[in-house]
Amino acid sequence: xxxxxxxxxxxxxxxxxxxxxxxxxxxxxxxxxxxxxxxxxxxxxxxxxxxxxxxxxxxxxxxxxxxxxxxxxxxxxxxxxxxxxxxxxxxxxxxxxxxxxxxxxxxxxxxxxxxxxxxxxxxxxxxxxxxxxxxxxxxxxxxxxxxxxxxxxxxxxxxxxxx
Ligand code: HEM
Ligand code: HEM
Numbered sequence: 227x228x229x230x231x232x233x234x235x236x237x238x239x240x241x242x243x244x245x246x247x248x249x250x251x252x253x254x255x256x257x258x259x260x261x262x263x264x265x266x267x268x269x270x271x272x273x274x275x276x277x278x279x280x281x282x283x284x285x286x287x288x289x290x291x292x293x294x295x296x297x298x299x300x301x302x303x304x305x306x307x308x309x310x311x312x313x314x315x316x317x318x319x320x321x322x323x324x325x326x327x328x329x330x331x332x333x334x335x336x337x338x339x340x341x342x343x344x345x346x347x348x349x350x351x352x353x354x355x356x357x358x359x360x361x362x363x364x365x366x367x368x369x370x371x372x373x374x375x376x377x378x379x380x381x382x383x384x385x386x387x388x389x
Contacts, residue, residue: 228301230383230386230387231387233301233383234380234383234384234387236294236297236298236301237298237379237380238380239290239294240291240294240295240298241373243287243290243291243294244291244369244373246283246287247284247287247288247291248366248369250280250281250283250284250287251284251359251362253272253280254277254280254281254284255359255362257270257272258270258272258277258280259359285339288332288335292332295328299325306325309322320368320371320372321372323368324365324368324369324371324372327361327364327365327368328365330361331358331361331362331365334354334355334357334358334361335354335358337354338350338351338352338354338355338358341354
């Protein structure tokens with residue numbers, strides 16, 4: 227059973243955490259990665275925070291975002307099943323592409339973290355991160371499309387709950 231109030235809280239949570247996740251990811255990419263072929267300058271501070279502090283913000287927002295997303299996807303599980311079983315894939319290409327992109331970005335983000343934690347090969351780790359920050363840019367476009375086409379949902383749900 228979908229509760230509009232809970233859906234609104236989850237979707238607003240996704241919106242807020244998505245903004246922090248994208249902002250911290252882009253900041254690390256632009257300020258620490260681009261043009262730094264000799265490695266990351268860990269001492270450099272951007273707006274008072276070091277690389278590792280921005281990375282912590284990115285990781286925390288990504289983890290909470292992922293929890294909210296599990297709920298979001300669970301709510302729409304019947305939608306996923308219907309799209310696949312009733313062959314509505316062509317009509318819903320956008321959301322399906324968004325789902326696959328998210329999966330790839332999550333995989334290429336969490337795997338290097340795991341490799342780092344288990345003391346694995348640094349070159350594999352860096353390759354994953356290189357792939358991660360490139361696919362993340364495409365994900366960003368699909369996320370923006372997904373949200374902008376659902377602005378009306380936020381407005382009508384707010385109105386419904388006010389009454
Ligand atoms: C959409 C915009 C995103 C951008 C621009 C972005 C960018 C980045 C960048 C540049 C790094 C490298 C940090 C470094 O070690 O210097 C990074 C790390 C990471 N990202 Fe993202 N990311 C995004 C979304 C995501 C998402 C959706 C997830 C997972 C659900 C994710 C999970 C991670 C994780 C776990 C790390 C840490 C990897 C490690 O410890 O080596 N990111 N991200
Ligand atoms: C910032 C992140 C996101 C926000 C704010 C957001 C918001 C929304 C909203 C407002 C709706 C319509 C209302 C509803 O039924 O809940 C919706 C539907 C949906 N979302 Fe998201 N979403 C986000 C990320 C994602 C991601 C990453 C996926 C896939 C992995 C996804 C999959 C879906 C699906 C399958 C639907 C239902 C079908 C549809 O409306 O086309 N969402 N989302």
